[in-house]
Amino acid sequence: MDFSLSEEQQLLKDSVQRFVREEYELEARRKLVASDTGYSEENWAKMAELGWLALSLPEEYGGIGGSPVDTMVLMEEFGRGLVVEPYMSSIVIGGGFLMAAGSAAQKTELLPKLAAGELKLAFAYAERQSRFDLNDVECKAEANGDSYSLSGHKGVVFHAATADKIIVSARTSGGSRDTDGITLFLVDNNASGLSRRDYPTVDGLRASELEMDGVAGTPLGAVGGGAALMDQVVGQAIAAICAEAVGCMDVLQETTNEYLKTRVQFGVPLSKFQVLQHRMVDMFMECEQARSMCYMVNLKVDEEDQVEREKAISAAKVQIGNSGRYVGQQSVQLHGGMGMTDELHVGHYFKRLTMIDTMFGNKDHHLKRYADL
Amino acid sequence: MDMQFGSEDLAFRDEVRQFIADNLPVDLKEKVQRGLHLGKEDYEFWQKKLNERGWFAPHWPVELGGVEWRPTQHYMFQNEQVEGYCPSVMPFGVRMVAPVIFTYGNDEQKQRFLPDILDSSVWWCQGYSEPGSGSDLASLQTKAVRDGDHYVVNGTKTWTTLAQHADWIFCLVRTSGEGKPQEGISFLLIDMKSPGIEITPIITIDGSHEVNSVFFTDVRVPVENLIGEENKGWTYAKFLLLFERSNSLTGGLKQQLHRLRSIAAQELTNGQALLDEPGFAARVADYEVQLRTYDALELRTLGKTEPGAEASYLKILGTDLQQLASELTLQAVGYYGNPFIRDALVLGYNEPSVGPDYAAPTAPQYFNYRKTAIYAGSNEIQRNILSKAVLGM
Structure with a gap:
């Protein structure tokens, strides 16, 4: 039992903290969010140079072979900075799928480019009717000899506009919500038959709606075996996003605490009011609980026992949802009117935490999933 | 004991419904129903309609344009408006400054200001909060110094809702530094066109521009714009705050419930309507029960x-409850709470919607409604008031 960071992890943390300090002042982020791509290609190149894009990828394909805890360290600091580069889409999810199921040829071709920052990926899974069920898939893929042709709609695909390739879940057999018969495909972003509608999201990211009409796709992993693969990789994504949320919550907790100590009303700092002291303590406890579950899930995300693993993932997502909600809402409340302004960073963290609850299934979804496991 | 509305009340309700059916244009109703942005002209249009019918200022004294309604009629009127998707009435003139003017103002002030409020030709905004004075309102620092027939006003007001549309502002200003902070405050009416007033927008986390900062630099205000007595403004301010806090919310909460149910009935989970999924159905029912409780409580008062x-x-x-409903509604739309398409919040947006057309306002509304527990005296301040005034603690 040891929850301390290794020397390498501490160095990584310091290095990401420095990056966030230098590149992610609120004003700088505001500019990135408003830019054409919604993030900075220079930052992306820097992340490649610093080895962050390679961190979780295997050594034989140009990676560093890091653990989920390494990714957690990185994601927590990204959360503290509200970093908008497509790390989750490209590396955690895209890289995760390639590592888990890519053919030798796919790995050889794509992973080194991913690690070098020369390839970006996105993951298209949600559909209008699917809500949070990854296996509720109506997009169809028809086999034409060795190749496949994809048709259907995918919604809210994060960072699709700037991805080179999009990983798409589609049905090769079975009915709408069957677990069997889902296959993942690699689709070129400029493939014919693919149209995209790009838009910003409420928390400063970018996403797209995809319309596919006979789009060529190459299977990624076993045909019909997409469900288990998605469980595995989305599980890793949940573990990573829990860390991002913990970073967001800590910033809010620290900022709000500082604000209460400096804001004077009725002749004393707000921090002298017991009702606010207790509220602050509750926020602090939520942060500590969220961090504990974040460590737990990142240590269990590759656990062999499927039920044990999936319970850990859903439990962590529920706790992150609860804690993120409380810390986000109370940070705004305790900042009063100032917390409502776009000018202050508090609201931006609150919005990100709100949307993190939605990502990969909200609290209600994971409670139900936990109960069903 | 009796919790039924009488036949007269029910007849009155039908009359209000008929009035709304006859007068509310379809596109305006649609804007309200879909939670889209309303412009000044939308509010003005409806307020003028109400005034033509004599229903714009029902709580005013009859001789000034009010109506002698029973409390149940006021309740029904407010709630029918909301449930019928009418634009809300901008409260700053008719519900806020007007009661102060007709209660504490002199005859000249009543004649000068009330008719323009009644016909919505003059818009008001509220100059209470300051950067250093939020919950602790009485610590306000905006100074008004007497200079002959004028006060000279210097200072900053903030969170001023719709100041960009306002012709006049009612302000709490400091006219004395003596005694307790509450004892040196005066209630002053200021023309927004006065030289020395500058407005800067404050953009809120939902991306909208409702509130502003208003800066006063050597603004000269005629002394006849003082309400009541100098240094007695705190009394008038508290009187007004009670009105600000006493608007019936039941109708709005029911409207939020309608929207939530309608969205949850169209959203799917596991092939069935989200509204029929036991977990979500229980959360909607829980909200509905809390709403019934709120309604029963309001009726009792x-x-x-x-x-x-x-x-x-x-x-x-x-x-x-407003916050809870907005949160459930955001949760109901799932991933489609994410897209932020500002133009989709305006009626006549011609692009096809991203996802279902009801989704676009859900996240902005959830973010925007965080303000409700902060404004008009934060909910923490309300608890202080209750513990002191009711529980004697």
Whole structure:
């Protein structure tokens, strides 16, 4: 039992903290969010140079072979900075799928480019009717000899506009919500038959709606075996996003605490009011609980026992949802009117935490999933 | 004991419904129903319609343009408006400054200001909060110094809702530094066109521009714009805050419930309507029960001659429910809470919607409604008032 960071992890943390300090002042982020791509290609190149894009990828394909805890360290600091580069889409999810199921040829071709920052990926899974069920898939893929042709709609695909390739879940057999018969495909972003509608999201990211009409796709992993693969990789994504949320919550907790100590009303700092002291303590406890579950899930995300693993993932997502909600809402409340302004960073963290609850299934979804496991 | 509305009340309700059916244009109703942005002209249009019918200022004294309604009629009127998707009435003139003017103002002030409020030709905004004075309102620092027939006003007001549309502002200003902070405050009416007033927008986390900062630099205000007595403004301010907090929220909460149910009935989970999924259905039912409780509580307080402690607990409970409904509605749309398409919040947006057309306002509304527990005296302040005034602690 040891929850301390290794020397390498501490160095990584310091290095990401420095990056966030230098590149992610609120004003700088505001500019990135408003830019054409919604993030900075220079930052992306820097992340490649610093080895962050390679961190979780295997050594034989140009990676560093890091653990989920390494990714957690990185994601927590990204959360503290509200970093908008497509790390989750490209590396955690895209890289995760390639590592888990890519053919030798796919790995050889794509992973080194991913690690070098020369390839970006996105993951298209949600559909209008699917809500949070990854296996509720109506997009169809028809086999034409060795190749496949994809048709259907995918919604809210994060960072699709700037991805080179999009990983798409589609049905090769079975009915709408069957677990069997889902296959993942690699689709070129400029493939014919693919149209995209790009838009910003409420928390400063970018996403797209995809319309596919006979789009060529190459299977990624076993045909019909997409469900288990998605469980595995989305599980890793949940573990990573829990860390991002913990970073967001800590910033809010620290900022709000500082604000209460400096804001004077009725002749004393707000921090002298017991009702606010207790509220602050509750926020602090939520942060500590969220961090504990974040460590737990990142240590269990590759656990062999499927039920044990999936319970850990859903439990962590529920706790992150609860804690993120409380810390986000109370940070705004305790900042009063100032917390409502776009000018202050508090609201931006609150919005990100709100949307993190939605990502990969909200609290209600994971409670139900936990109960069903 | 009796919890039924009488036949006269029900007949009145039908009359209000008929009036709305006859007068509310379809596109305006649609804007309200879909939670889209309303412009000044939308509010103005509806307020003028109400005034033509004599229903714009029902709580005013009859001789000034009010109506002698029973408390149940006021309740029904407000709630029918909301449930019928009418634009809300901008409260700053008719509900806020007007009662102060007709209660504490002189005859000249009543004649000068009230008719323009009644016909919506003059818009008001509220100059209470300051950067250093939020919950602790009495610490306000905006100074008004007497200079002959004028006050010279210097200072900053903030969170001023719709100041960009306002012709006049009612302000709390410091006219004395003596005694307790509450004892040196005056209530001053200021023309927004006066030289020395500057407005800067404050953009809120939902991306909208409702509130502003208003800066006063050597603004000269005629002394006849002082309400009541100098240094007695705190009394008038508290009187006004009770009105600010006493607006019935039941209708709005029911409207939020309708929207939530309608969205949850169209959203799917596991091939069935989200509204039929037991977990979500229980959360909607829980909201509905809390709403019924709120309604019963509000009905019990009807007919109190002036709003008192009830205003504080209705404000806390009502805003909690507004926030809860907006949160459930955001959750109902799942991933489609993410897209942020500002233009989709304006009627006549011609692009096809991203996802279902009801999704676009859900996240902005959830973010925007965080304000409800902060404004008009934060819910923490309301609890202080209740513990002191009701529980004697």
